[in-house]
Amino acid sequence: MLDVTIAVTQIAFAQMVGQQHGVTVKRMDFCDPQGGKGACDRKSAAIKSHMKVSLNSGSNIETPDEMKEAILSSGGMSSVRATSCGPPNATANSNIKLEGVSSISNVQYDDKGKLTKLKQES
Numbered sequence: 001m002l003d004v005t006i007a008v009t010q011i012a013f014a015q016m017v018g019q020q021h022g023v024t025v026k027r028m029d030f031c032d033p034q035g036g037k038g039a040c041d042r043k044s045a046a047i048k049s050h051m052k053v054s055l056n057s058g059s060n061i062e063t064p065d066e067m068k069e070a071i072l073s074s075g076g077m078s079s080v081r082a083t084s085c086g087p088p089n090a091t092a093n094s095n096i097k098l099e100g101v102s103s104i105s106n107v108q109y110d111d112k113g114k115l116t117k118l119k120q121e122s
Contacts, residue, residue, distance in 0.1 A: 011107060011115065027108040043080070050077055 011028060018025040054070035055061060061070050064084045071082040108116055 015109075025109060047071055047077065047080060050074075 014025045014028060050073075051061060051067070051070045054073045057073075059066070059070055059073070061067050068082040068084045071077070071080065076082075110116060
């Protein structure tokens with residue numbers, strides 16, 4: 001499940017971008033189909049392990065820049081790039097709330113543009 005504040009922003013943004021480009025967003029799925037066993041999870045585990053090697057050699061990882069240095073240490077890792085950047089500028093609509101919704105997995109727009117939360121498939 002995705003944090004509702006993030007999901008609501010993504011839902012609003014997807015609809016806005018769709019309107020600008022003349023496409024209709026009908027459905028968005030936020031669930032993790034691999035349940036922590038996908039390729040990205042394996043790569044992130046390898047990155048964490050690489051960072052532990054950096055920690056064990058005496059480096060600190062307390063800031064984003066130190067984390068980037070740890071990921072790139074010892075020649076870095078195959079097919080991994082790291083960058084350090086600041087947070088995006090807050091927008092006036094950054095605290096959008098969906099009334100009655102506390103968690104979101106999957107959402108869908110009906111033919112009239114009404115947003116509905118889909119039940120989790122088991």
